Amino acid sequence: xxxxxxxxxxxxxxxxxxxxxxxxxxxxxxxxxxxxxxxxxxxxxxxxxxxxxxxxxxxxxxxxxxxxxxxxxxxxxxxxxxxxxxxxxxxxxxxxxxxxxxxxxxxxxxxxxxxxxxxxxxxxxxxxxxxxxxxxxxxxxxxxxxxxxxxxxxxxxxxx
Amino acid sequence: xxxxxxxxxxxxxxxxxxxxxxxxxxxxxxxxxxxxxxxxxxxxxxxxxxxxxxxxxxxxxxxxxxxxxxxxxxxxxxxxxxxxxxxxxxxxxxxxxxxxxxxxxxxxxxxxxxxxxxxxxxxxxxxxxxxxxxxxxxxxxxxxxxxxxxxxxxxxxxxxxxxxxxxxxxxxxxxxxxxxxxxxxxxxxxxxxxxxxxxxxxxxxxxxxxxxxxxxxxxxxxxxxxxxxxxxxxxxxxxxxxxxxxxxxxxxxxxxxxxxxxxxxxxxxxxxxxxxxxxxxxxxxxxxxxxxxxxxxxxxxxxxxxxxxxxxxxxxxxxxxxxxxxxxxxxxxxxxxxxxxxxxxxxxxxxxxxxxxxxxxxxxxxxxxxxxxxxxxxxxxxxxxxxxxxxxxxxxxxxxxxxxxxxxxxxxxxxxxxxxxxxxxxxxxxxxxxxxxxxxxxxxxxxxxxxxxxxxxxxxxxxxxxxxxxxxxxxxxxxxxxxxxxxxxxxxxxxxxxxxxxxxxxxxxxxxxxxxxxxxxxxxxxxxxxxxxxxxxxxxxxxxxxxxxxxxxxxxxxxxxxxxxxxxxxxxxxxxxxxxxxxxxxxxxxxxxxxxxxxxxxxxxxxxxxxxxxxxxxxxxxxxxxxxxxxxxxxxxxxxxxxxxxxxxxxxxxxxxxxxxxxxxxxxxxxxxxxxxxxxxxxxxxxxxxxxxxxxxxxxxxxxxxxxxxxxxxxx
Numbered sequence: 011x012x013x014x015x016x017x018x019x020x021x022x023x024x025x026x027x028x029x030x031x032x033x034x035x036x037x038x039x040x041x042x043x044x045x046x047x048x049x050x051x052x053x054x055x056x057x058x059x060x061x062x063x064x065x066x067x068x069x070x071x072x073x074x075x076x077x078x079x080x081x082x083x084x085x086x087x088x089x090x091x092x093x094x095x096x097x098x099x100x101x102x103x104x105x106x107x108x109x110x111x112x113x114x115x116x117x118x119x120x121x122x123x124x125x126x127x128x129x130x131x132x133x134x135x136x137x138x139x140x141x142x143x144x145x146x147x148x149x150x151x152x153x154x155x156x157x158x159x160x161x162x163x164x165x166x167x168x169x170x
Numbered sequence: 171x172x173x174x175x176x177x178x179x180x181x182x183x184x185x186x187x188x189x190x191x192x193x194x195x196x197x198x199x200x201x202x203x204x205x206x207x208x209x210x211x212x213x214x215x216x217x218x219x220x221x222x223x224x225x226x227x228x229x230x231x232x233x234x235x236x237x238x239x240x241x242x243x244x245x246x247x248x249x250x251x252x253x254x255x256x257x258x259x260x261x262x263x264x265x266x267x268x269x270x271x272x273x274x275x276x277x278x279x280x281x282x283x284x285x286x287x288x289x290x291x292x293x294x295x296x297x298x299x300x301x302x303x304x305x306x307x308x309x310x311x312x313x314x315x316x317x318x319x320x321x322x323x324x325x326x327x328x329x330x331x332x333x334x335x336x337x338x339x340x341x342x343x344x345x346x347x348x349x350x351x352x353x354x355x356x357x358x359x360x361x362x363x364x365x366x367x368x369x370x371x372x373x374x375x376x377x378x379x380x381x382x383x384x385x386x387x388x389x390x391x392x393x394x395x396x397x398x399x400x401x402x403x404x405x406x407x408x409x410x411x412x413x414x415x416x417x418x419x420x421x422x423x424x425x426x427x428x429x430x431x432x433x434x435x436x437x438x439x440x441x442x443x444x445x446x447x448x449x450x451x452x453x454x455x456x457x458x459x460x461x462x463x464x465x466x467x468x469x470x471x472x473x474x475x476x477x478x479x480x481x482x483x484x485x486x487x488x489x490x491x492x493x494x495x496x497x498x499x500x501x502x503x504x505x506x507x508x509x510x511x512x513x514x515x516x517x518x519x520x521x522x523x524x525x526x527x528x529x530x531x532x533x534x535x536x537x538x539x540x541x542x543x544x545x546x547x548x549x550x551x552x553x554x555x556x557x558x559x560x561x562x563x564x565x566x567x568x569x570x571x572x573x574x575x576x577x578x579x580x581x582x583x584x585x586x587x588x589x590x591x592x593x594x595x596x597x598x599x600x601x602x603x604x605x606x607x608x609x610x611x612x613x614x615x616x617x618x619x620x621x622x623x624x625x626x627x628x629x630x631x632x633x634x635x636x637x638x639x640x641x642x643x644x645x646x647x648x649x650x651x652x653x654x655x656x657x658x659x660x661x662x663x664x665x666x667x668x669x670x671x672x673x674x675x676x677x678x679x680x681x682x683x684x685x686x687x688x689x690x691x692x693x694x695x696x697x698x699x700x701x702x703x704x705x706x707x708x709x710x711x712x713x714x715x716x717x718x719x720x721x722x723x724x725x726x727x728x729x730x731x732x733x734x735x736x737x738x739x740x741x742x743x744x745x746x747x748x749x750x751x752x753x754x755x756x757x758x759x760x761x762x763x764x765x766x767x768x769x770x771x772x773x774x775x776x777x778x779x780x781x782x783x784x785x786x787x788x789x790x791x792x793x794x795x796x797x798x799x800x801x802x803x804x805x806x807x808x809x810x811x812x813x814x815x816x817x818x819x820x821x822x823x824x825x826x827x828x829x830x831x832x833x834x835x836x837x838x839x840x841x842x843x844x845x846x847x848x849x850x851x852x853x854x855x856x857x858x859x860x861x862x863x864x865x866x867x868x869x870x871x872x873x874x875x876x877x878x879x880x881x882x883x884x885x886x
Contacts (some may be wrong), residue, residue, distance in 0.1 A: 053871040054762065056808035065854060067865045070516030073856040080266055106854045166855055 013129040016098040028141075028149060029109040032084040035147055037116070038154040042098050046095065046112055059164045064104065068097065074165060076158070077108040083132050094133075100155050105165060109156075118142050122150065132161055189439075190575055192503060193608070194235045195288050198244075199227040202219055202277045202284075209273055214265050222259040225273075227717055229255055231612055232280065238579045238615065243298060246284045250302050254309040260698065265310060272304050342390060343374070343415035346397075347407055349383030357384035360401055363754050366390070387415060390735050452550050485493035508605050511564050518554070518561045521844065522870040525554045544631075560847070568658070568708045569647040572611050576618050576645065583622050589624055590629050592641055596646035602654055606745055612655065613718040617658040618643060620715070621873070625662030625739055635736065637661065649743075649769045649879060650827060653861075659740045665691060665733040673699065691717035693721040718743075752863070756840040756872065757823065760810040762838075763872045765864055770822040770877040774833060774839060792833050793846065794824060800884040807859060827877040832884045834875075847874060 027036035052064030052075045065072050065123035075095060079087040087108075095106045123140040131138075136156040142149035159166055208221050233248035247538070251273060279298050285291075348357040357567045364373040373391030376387045390397065394412050401410050422637060491522035532540070532547050573595045584591040602610070626632075626641035633639055644659040667690050673692050674681040681693065695698060698715040718741075722729050727745040753768035775794075782792050782801060790801035805812070805819055819835040845864035861876035 012641060053863075053873065054811075055854075055860075055873070056810075065850065065863060065870055065871050067871050070519045070848070070849050070865065072850055072853060072871055074865045102852075164855065165853075 023117045024053070025115055025150060026149070028113045030095070030111050030131070031079050031082055031109055032086070035113065036078075036084075037095075037118075037142060037149045037151045038098075040115055042100060042154055044097045044099040044104065046067075047095045047097060047106070049089050049108060051089075057150070062164060063108065064139060068104065068106070068161050071104060073097065073104050073106050074076050075106040076165070079108065079110065081132075081163075084102050087154050098154060098158065100158055103158075103165075105158055111138060116147075118146070118151075126150075133157070179630065186740070189237060190571075191288070193611070194239055195284060196505070196611070197608075198232045198235055198284055199281070201232050202281055204228050206831070208273060208279050209277070212265065212270060214267065214270070217258070217265050219259065222255070222265075223716075226252065226255040226259050230717070234286075234612075234615055235620070240582075241284070241287050244280050244287070247276055247280055247283070247298050248301060250305040254305050257309055257366055263309070269308050272301065276301050276305065291852070307516070315490070316436065321796050344388045344390065344397075345413055345415045346388050347378075347383060347411040347413075348386070348401075349378075349380065349410055351382050351384070351405065351409065355831060356405055357386075360384075360405070361386065365389075372468075391514060400456045424725065432863055463557050473495075508565075511561075514561050514567065515846070518558050522554050522558055523865070523867070525550055526867050527869075532761070565603055567604055567607055569600045569602055569607075570595075570842075572614060573598055573645055573647075574601075575611070575615070579615070580618065580622055583619065584626075584659065587623065588628060589622065589626050590641065592628055592642045593643060594644045596644065597648045600647040600649060600654065600884070602647070606654070609721055610745070613721045613743065614656065614658065616715070616718050617743075617862040621658055622660065622662040623741070625660040625664070627663050629664075635663075649767055652744045653878075656743045656745070657740060657745075659738065660789070661738040664735040664737055664739045665731070666735055667800045670694060687733075688731075691733060694731075695729070705748050732753050753842065754845040754874065755823075756837040756866075757804075757821075757834075758838040758840050759804045759808065759819065759836050760812045763840060763866065763870075764804065764808070765863075765874040766823065766825060766834070767874065767877060768842060770825045770827050772826050774821060776822040777822050794833070797831070799831050799833045801833045801835060802880055802884060805835070806884075825877045825880070827881040829879050830885070832877075832881050845872075845874070870884060 025040040027040045027043050028037045029036055032035075047068075049065060052066045054064040055062065055074075058064070059085070061077050063075040063077050064075050066074075079086055091110075092111060093108060094110070094112050095108055096112065097106045122142050125145070126141050127137040132153075132155065137153045139151040139153045142151055142167060157163065174195050189332055189592050195367045207226050208225045208228070212221055212225070229248050233245055236242075236244035236248060254263075254269065254273070256388045256489050258265050258269070264268075276298075279296070279301055281297070282296070299667055321692075338599065346360075348360065351357060353828060361373050361375065364370050370392060371388060373389075374387045376385040387399075397412060398407055398410060401407075421516050432808050528547055529551060532544060535544065537544055546840045560769070576595075577593050580591055580593050621643050626643065627637075629639045632641065642661050644657070646657045646659070648655055667687065669687075671681055671688050674696075677696075677699070679693065679696065681690075694715045699715070712761065720730055721722060722743055722745070727743060730742045731739065732742070732746065733739040747866050748759055754765040755771050756763050756765050777792070784790055790803075791799050793799075801822070803819060819837050821839060822837070823834045824831055846861045848864055850863045857873070859876050859879045860873045861879075866872050
């Protein structure tokens with residue numbers, strides 16, 4: 011993995027952007043987030059999996075849009091004025107993900123993270139960095155970089 | 171589609187090569203810098219093949235360019251360097267420190283020779299004969315001659331120009347005596363003048379033998395009258411006495427002149443010092459000229475012992491000349507990072523989209539009430555359009571810029587080789603990204619040169635083979651299936667399979683007689699591979715194809731070779747469109763818009779349902795005039811969802827790619843427009859049948875079809 015991981019001080023608290031997918035709350039490393047935008051209908055790309063909605067023009071750059079709700083098999087995926095796209099800046103790649111809403115930016119000390127138990131899930135268990143507890147709520151922390159570069163995501167040409 | 175432009179070799183002399191000089195100087199500079207870095211990092215005991223090849227290629231490129239533009243001195247020197255380097259990379263010689271020294275010196279010498287050509291300096295150049303001899307000696311395997319101790323010359327050129335820096339032409343050292351004054355402090359205001367007025371000069375208070383007098387040492391470019399005019403603000407004219415300072419040695423003067431002030435010398439108030447700024451810039455600001463003033467290292471070997479003062483004087487004089495002549499070309503162009511231009515292009519694209527949105531929303535406004543607003547919007551429309559065009563044009567340049575380099579080169583080359591060659595160019599108007607043009611020029615030069623040197627036969631041989639006496643080299647460029655294809659064709663003798671295989675075996679390469687033609691042709695891309703019988707200064711060292719392949723691979727491009735022995739050879743360089751403007755035709759399929767490269771569109775027409783016939787497993791063919799063509803339904807290929815069942819695909823567009831034609835079925839033709847090709851793969855994966863994407867006027871993304879892939883698809 012990249013420099014990022016090495017440079018991170020493991021003892022320092024990290025900041026996470028949290029968002030909702032249906033009833034679940036997820037968190038991703040805030041440093042991977044470039045910006046947050048409203049949803050606009052993308053241009054469909056043929057032969058793409060259903061959760062890849064297509065590509066949009068982000069100030070001159072062509073950016074693929076992934077609907078996390080479809081990827082994680084959420085019950086419904088509606089597109090309204092509240093639907094939000096988080097633009098991620100992963101290593102050399104820019105990707106947008108569609109979520110129901112963005113909730114917060116929060117700081118979590120490493121001790122607030124619990125290892126995720128082995129569970130049957132649509133999410134590759136390696137992509138879950140851990141679970142954070144926020145009082146009553148549970149936060150699923152995603153290794154978004156790993157998730158997005160996984161082959162089943164269909165974002166990267168095979169062999170790359 | 172592409173216009174053909176006939177340009178026989180004899181008319182090549184009309185073309186003004188000087189417009190390309192700048193590009194060459196920049197390239198050569200970069201190559202020499204690169205070579206120097208590699209030489210300095212070269213590990214003598216365990217010299218890396220890659221590095222040796224790299225150094226060799228640098229020398230080769232400089233030589234090639236210098237020969238093209240007729241800089242014989244540079245070409246000769248670099249040719250010698252190349253010979254030495256060639257032996258090194260073949261491991262016929264072991265690199266040693268003396269060689270590195272000589273090569274470094276030669277690089278310096280080449281640089282200063284180039285600088286002389288660049289500034290148009292016509293004074294006699296420093297002789298390179300000694301260097302050439304030393305290189306030849308080393309290349310022959312002899313020990314370095316003892317006379318030329320390498321350490322001294324390296325230091326000399328660096329040291330020499332430096333002391334010249336602060337000495338400003340037109341500066342005078344004066345002693346100014348002010349008094350008698352009732353209040354001597356009054357005179358301090360004069361000292362303040364020098365502090366406040368930039369460019370006036372410097373002042374120092376000297377000790378005075380009388381209390382009511384003040385004495386200053388002044389260093390200025392201004393005239394006495396100007397100084398007096400200034401001083402009379404503070405003291406009476408009669409109380410000022412200006413006289414030249416006692417002759418001083420240069421050393422203290424250097425110490426006094428403030429470098430930062432020196433830059434402004436000759437600014438208002440210093441009319442007579444017009445030469446000053448040039449000299450300052452040349453010596454202080456632009457290290458660029460440091461090598462220029464005819465202080466080539468070789469020459470200085472013996473000079474290094476002469477008194478410093480003399481070297482100083484000489485350097486100063488030449489620097490001035492070089493600076494004044496160089497001023498013009500420098501102002502003509504600026505080099506800007508491509509990323510900045512890209513950013514500009516993106517921002518302008520956004521601006522255009524915003525403008526389109528404003529125009530859309532203002533359409534409903536009542537012109538009577540909002541007249542001013544609407545006039546403003548119309549201006550905005552025009553200005554953004556102009557702006558977009560100008561910004562785009564920064565990056566895009568027509569291939570003719572590259573192509574027109576060649577007629578002259580070919581003419582000289584053909585003359586030298588005793589061959590007769592016609593040069594034909596096609597598709598000169600094809601626009602190509604500036605970045606690509608810069609990088610494609612070198613490989614193309616190699617290819618064209620190879621064609622002339624190895625491909626085209628001697629007139630007598632051609633006649634004997636039943637061919638016209640004059641050979642033809644064709645250079646063509648076209649947009650094809652989302653790539654730019656540049657071809658170099660000749661009707662010469664082509665590649666010889668046996669010769670290549672024989673050579674490969676001699677070199678111990680892993681080959682067999684059963685290899686396919688394509689694989690055999692591929693062998694010529696190996697470093698150092700050449701089938702030429704004689705190594706000339708033109709080609710034959712086998713470096714060309716190696717460089718070509720590398721440079722093009724670095725651009726994500728491919729090189730294909732086609733050859734028929736006795737009939738000629740074709741080298742096709744295919745480059746991806748990273749950023750190119752393309753004429754596109756937008757077509758509608760369902761609710762979606764796709765872009766077809768206009769260059770591949772042949773015609774379009776309404777389908778008559780009985781014109782389509784089915785063959786075998788549902789493949790459809792349509793008869794267009796006398797030709798049957800496969801039909802591709804874009805709706806199926808791109809799985810376009812259809813909501814409006816009243817519409818259907820009943821328009822056929824005939825496209826041509828890779829020499830075959832197919833018919834695409836679309837719903838409607840939406841129009842033609844210039845589109846900026848965007849890379850889809852920078853953030854996403856490769857999409858079949860799509861070569862890229864573009865942004866439409868409304869800010870939406872449209873995919874550009876890869877007609878080449880569609881044509882290939884129909885073949886299977």
